[in-house]
Each structure stands twice: as C-alpha cells, then as structure tokens.
C-alpha cells in the first residue's frame with residue numbers, strides 16, 4: 001500500500017477514535033451508571049440479608065471477610081443476625097460498608113449479578129477452581145512440613161491436617177461435579193440453546209446438593225479456625241508456620257468468595273433462567 005494512503009488511513013482512524021471517545025464521554029454519563037450508580041444508590045440497612053448486601057454493595061464481601069461476617073453459607077441471615085453471630089457491633093459493620101462503597105474501584109465493582117451467566121461460570125472456573133487445584137497440593141506439603149516439626153508442642157496442627165485433607169477430598173469431587181455436570185448445563189442455558197435433556201431433572205436438584213457441600217466446606221474452614229484460635233501464631237512459630245497460617249487464611253477468603261458467587265449469584269440466576 002502506498003505510504004500516503006497508509007497515513008491517510010491512520011489519520012482517519014485517529015479521527016474516528018477521537019469521535020468515538022467524545023461520543024463515549026457523552027454517553028458514559030448515561031450508560032456507565034447502569035452498574036456503578038445503581039450500586040451507589042442502594043440503601044444499606046440492617047433489615048437486608050447478608051446475601052443482598054453482598055450482591056448489591058461494592059466491596060461488601062471484602063468488608064464481611066475482614067470483619068468475620070459469614071456471607072456465603074450464612075448469606076440468608078439478616079445483617080443484624082450475622083453481626084450478632086460474629087460478635088460485631090452493627091454500627092461498625094454499617095460504617096465499614098459505607099466506606100467500602102466509597103473506595104470501590106472498577107476492578108472490584110464487576111457486577112456479576114448482571115453479567116452473562118456463561119461469563120460468570122468461566123470466571124468461577126478460571127479464577128477459583130484453578131486456585132483450589134493449585135493451592136491444595138502446595139498447602140498439603142506445607143502442613144506436612146509444619147506438623148513434622150511442631151505437632152509435638154502444638155497437637156492442634158494435626159487437627160488442621162486432618163480437616164484440610166478432608167476438605168481437599170470433598171472439594172476435588174465437588175469441583176468435578178460442577179465442571180462436568182452443572183456448569184455445562186448453565187452455560188448451555190446462558191447461550192440460549194434451551195435447557196435440553198439433563199440427567200438431573202431440574203437444575204434445582206444439583207444446586208441443592210452443591211449448596212449442602214458448600215455448608216460442609218464452610219464447617220471444615222471453621223474447624224481449622226477453632227483449632228488454631230483464629231490462626232494465632234504461637235511464640236515458637238517458625239517462618240513456615242507463619243507462611244502456612246497466611247496461606248490458610250488466603251485459602252479461606254478465596255473459598256468464601258467462590259461460594260458467595262455460586263450460592264448468592266450464580267445459583268439463584270440459573271434457577272430463574274431455567275424457570276423462564
């Protein structure tokens with residue numbers, strides 16, 4: 001292509017980009033608020049359930065995680081009840097939620113309650129299932145190492161080892177069921193290919209089983225917390241001990257977020273989609 005026509009094309013391209021940017025700026029004020037403005041105006045009240053707040057309020061799950069509010073398996077409780085369970089004053093949690101809204105960034109404010117279901121499924125698998133599959137063997141090796149050195153003085157580490165091993169086995173089977181049975185069905189619905197024949201009748205059946213298994217996983221996480229007094233490091237803890245507790249805390253936070261996305265967003269939306 002002659003040089004002049006390339007330059008011309010580039011100039012036209014730049015001009016088009018400029019026009020698009022101006023149009024975007026003009027339309028942005030009207031289009032963007034679909035997610036961000038809607039969320040900003042959501043009232044935060046104690047009468048709402050934890051699930052509603054976790055879905056509607058930007059950064060709510062981060063706040064809940066930090067303050068020990070159960071937002072995944074206990075999402076059906078009112079905020080007041082959940083604060084009482086976590087022994088946190090309601091005012092403190094409300095204040096933190098309001099601050100969370102103010103500091104929400106576009107990255108953390110992705111609105112999965114309106115994103116296509118297929119995208120949400122891909123996000124769960126790519127982000128959270130992959131994380132579990134990578135972390136389980138690493139953590140099992142780390143637990144074995146710390147147990148070998150410290151279990152003599154800290155027998156609770158053996159409890160952690162047993163609980164984590166049971167959790168790992170349950171999760172391996174659970175993720176496989178989601179990836180091979182439930183999620184393909186949800187993606188098929190999401191792609192507008194209808195519900196088609198399934199081996200489980202309605203989607204509510206596998207969802208009920210998945211939610212029961214989530215409850216079981218949540219209990220295993222609580223068991224490890226109880227055994228370690230909320231992952232408090234003893235005086236004689238070595239570097240690996242600290243690394244293990246940090247990794248277990250991260251694993252717990254990731255699993256909470258993972259279960260929140262499924263219990264509070266994906267599953268209700270899949271049930272609704274099938275109904276329609």
Ligand SMILES: [Fe+2]
Pocket residue numbers: 124128129175178258262
């Ligand atoms: Fe999952």
Ligand SMILES: [Fe+2]
Pocket residue numbers: 174178210214259262
């Ligand atoms: Fe799950």
